[in-house]
Amino acid sequence: MLRNKSNEALVALLLVAPFVAIYGLIFIYPTIKLFIVSFQDAPIIGNGPFVGFENYTRLWGDRRFNTAFWNTAYFVALTVIPGTLVAFAIALGINRLKGRLQALVLALFFLPYILPVSVVYLIWDWTLNFQFGIAMHLFDLLGLERVSIFKNTTWFMPAVAFVTIWWTCGFSILLFLAGLRAIPAEIYEAAALDNSSVWTTFRKLTWPLMWPITALVLMIQLILQLKIFDQVYLFSIGGRPNDNLVLVYYVFQRAFQYDQGGRAGAAAVVLFLIVIIVSVLNFQLTRLSKGRG
Template identity: 80%
Template structure:
């Protein structure tokens, strides 16, 4: 009996070992290295001297870091909550469809999610570009002044948030559909016998039972959108990139343009801790909300 257990444990360790090794190599080691680097004045490549918390105290006086932090939170506010509820609303509509029509509509909404960011950039640049965008020609026909969407600080983040919601909504819709299909049909049948309105069914049955999925979707979106880089970098090309600065773009500039690996690592550590804190808070709030609904 003891030999069998040891044999099973050995097999389990053999199966898990490659994953642990790869995980340690590509995540744990770089994370530890990032924390160590943030306390030095090292360039991107090479060693540096230990400077303590100097890189972090500089961030407190760095206006560009303040701009990046504000823009990141602003973008998250514009994209995460609206994107989550838009995906939920669409999934509720798709769930009412049947057969091939449901599959076709779901495919239409999921299609943007599989597109690479370069294709997403091209599509929306053709649409909203101030000089040759399709939307601008429509504005001309309607007698409306053209709007420099990607050149204006006021319009840039809302536009990128809209594009991001369009791009990533498909995955959230799939998660919500999975949650809707996991709700027992008998609950809805019992509600129909009591002549319950659709709003009451949603508020008292669907919404509470979708709380775990909603928390999952919002956590995934929070993590993804806090790390936004591609969209901002591409759509800022030729524009006012410093006004549209976000945290990951700031890390990129410090590391690859200014060759300040230590300061870039400090910003990356702040972002890393921010993602963890926001994710934990989101899950705790979801748990509290779920316990109240019960």
């Protein structure tokens, strides 16, 4: 039977229309509004006079923005690649387990991922708090001097990075396990017949076959950690928040503490462009590596 193409197109448009409307309302319109506000001397609510690129030029002379930029880069370096490698190593170990033991160990590693950030904060504050933390009592038993980890600029970012890896690696482990289970068992059987060592099998078979999953995990982690805010905000309570600034925290301060919507918008646009550029570069590098493979 001949189909009425115009009717099919109309039905397709009607089905897609709700999604397009919601997407435009909660993403497209706010993004356009963000770019407009970034060129204005505007408060957080309302418009202001047009100032051109002044908000952007003032960013690079702002000591707090420079601190936020480099803290974000430092945090990404501490979490993205180390977190991916940790998740991959754990997934390799879990993949060797069988039955209920495998399910139990996987559940234990995945459990932190479903916790809200407030619970994660309380758990690690109870563990590492200078006055009553469990770890501090262990320091006392070992005769070591207590360290105020979350109030010390040197230790703050590494500690928050460690907590973040503990909190988020469960999802990455699931992705790696899915990739490992998708590798045909016949490949490893053939490698065993050739007397391939464990390291050779991993380097020649497992790692190349797992590279697409690894690239996906790297991209997800990179985008997530560039937008880090919750952990830094919570663990900075009672400490020195201006020394622990990250880009989203800087935007929060400018927008909601100083009512400088224009400058906050400019910082948000810079972060938005960084995320896009890094994502595109990561995608292109992934394509190039697959082409060479």
